[in-house]
Amino acid sequence: MESSEKIVLLTGASGGIGKPLLEHLNGNVKVLIGSGRKNLNDFTKIKEDEKFNYMPMELNSKDNIKFLFSYIIEEYERLDVVINTVGGSLFSHPIEEFPLEEYDKIVDINLKTAFMLTKESLRYMKRNEGSGGNILHFVSSASKYISHNKAPYGIAKAGVEALIKYSAYEASKYNIRVNGISPTYVFTERHKREIQIAARNTNRSVEEIEEHIMKGQLLKRKLYPEDLFPLVDLLINTEVITGKIYDCTLGK
Ligand SMILES: NC(=O)c1ccc[n+]([C@@H]2O[C@H](COP(=O)([O-])OP(=O)(O)OC[C@H]3O[C@@H](n4cnc5c(N)ncnc54)[C@H](OP(=O)(O)O)[C@@H]3O)[C@@H](O)[C@H]2O)c1
Numbered sequence: 001m002e003s004s005e006k007i008v009l010l011t012g013a014s015g016g017i018g019k020p021l022l023e024h025l026n027g028n029v030k031v032l033i034g035s036g037r038k039n040l041n042d043f044t045k046i047k048e049d050e051k052f053n054y055m056p057m058e059l060n061s062k063d064n065i066k067f068l069f070s071y072i073i074e075e076y077e078r079l080d081v082v083i084n085t086v087g088g089s090l091f092s093h094p095i096e097e098f099p100l101e102e103y104d105k106i107v108d109i110n111l112k113t114a115f116m117l118t119k120e121s122l123r124y125m126k127r128n129e130g131s132g133g134n135i136l137h138f139v140s141s142a143s144k145y146i147s148h149n150k151a152p153y154g155i156a157k158a159g160v161e162a163l164i165k166y167s168a169y170e171a172s173k174y175n176i177r178v179n180g181i182s183p184t185y186v187f188t189e190r191h192k193r194e195i196q197i198a199a200r201n202t203n204r205s206v207e208e209i210e211e212h213i214m215k216g217q218l219l220k221r222k223l224y225p226e227d228l229f230p231l232v233d234l235l236i237n238t239e240v241i242t243g244k245i246y247d248c249t250l251g252k
Contacts, residue, residue, distance in 0.1 A: 001131050003237055007031045007076045009068075011059055011117065012085030014038040016188025017138065020225040021085065021232065026052055031076050035059065035068060059086050059113050069120040078128055081236045082121045085138045086113050087160075089153035103152045110156035111163070118167045118178070125176050132175030136235045137164055139182040141249050145216075157182075161245055168243030179235045180245035184252055185213050187222045218251025 008029045012018040014036025022034050026046055033053045040046070040054040048054055055071070057064045072079050087110040091102040114137050125133030142150055143157035161180060168178040185191070195213075199206045214220055231246055 001080065003029055003233075005030050006080040006236075007033070007072070007078055008081040008083065008236070009033045009035065009072060009079060010083045010085070011035050011113075012087065012138075013054070014043045014056075015085055015088075016190045017186055017225045017228070018085040019043055019189075021083070021229070022046065024226075024229050024232075029081075033072055033076075059117070060108050062116055065113075065116045065120055069124055073124055079121070079124050079133065080128065080131065081134045081136070082117060083136045083232065083236060084114055084117050086110075086117075087138060087140075087157075089142070089147070089150045091152075092149035094149055095151050098152060106152040107156045107159070110153065111159040114160045114163055118163060122167070122171055122174065122176060126171075126174035130175065132171075132177065134236045134238065135167070135171075135176065135178045136232065137178075137180045139164070139180040139245055141182055141184045141247065141252065143182065144247075145252065164245060165243050172242060177235075177238055177240075177242040179238070179241060179243070181228060181231055181235065182245050182247050182249070183228060184217065184223060184249040186228070187224050214250075216252050217249065221250065223248065223250055 006029050008025060010018060010022055010025060013022045013034030018036060023044065023046060025032050031051055033055060035055045035057060037056060037058060039056055046052060055068055059065060090106050118135060121135050137160055139160050140157040142154040143161055147154055164178050164180045171178055195206055195209050198209055228248055
């Protein structure tokens, strides 16, 4: 099946990676459904039309996720691809001081949401006789490399890696492929702003902070959302790759 024939759901569409990805996919697939928490006009110039639908909602709720999927099936009759970019590290503390309410929020939005999205995807994609479907989750290098004060995030993303492997195993009988992209620090608009604030607060230059971020990478360059698109395109179209997580860590 060509990309141009696919019904595609992108979650986290209002995010630093999600927004440019939404703009990349828009017009290149049969129907694109984006979901984020913000209103569409607040983060992009793309307008809704017969090939693009936007659903603003919280995705930490089982009922919302069920509603989102049943709406898509009612409206478009099938779903071929789910790209999940919902997630984030949210809070930073050493484990000794990590409030459990914050731990729960991090695990919920990274792992439980990924689990619920996978569950609903399998439920509907298995109806796509023959063609199956493709599920792609965004993981993080924080699952393998220590990210200072971000233990719950690393733990949650390690869980998403396990989810990818288990769901690929179980979904193979329906010809559904499940894969992941695991980037190191991606320089999104939000991250650029955070670096500027950090520079002001710590009396360091933006360049110094950026160099520190890139320490340990073989390729001393910044990773931008657009750098990930060729891999996204591959993994939402592949009919032969499943259960794999691709490190995009510039050689780290
Ligand atoms: N950027 C990086 O350096 C990096 C590195 C490795 C992995 N990742 C992973 O890549 C993915 C995308 O990262 P990003 O930088 O684009 O993050 P981001 O800018 O924080 O965007 C996250 C997206 O998830 C949405 N979201 C958060 N909580 C939600 C909830 N409860 N219900 C529904 N939507 C919710 C956000 O909505 P709002 O716009 O309303 O907040 C936003 O659309 C994440 O899974 C992240 O962990 C990112």
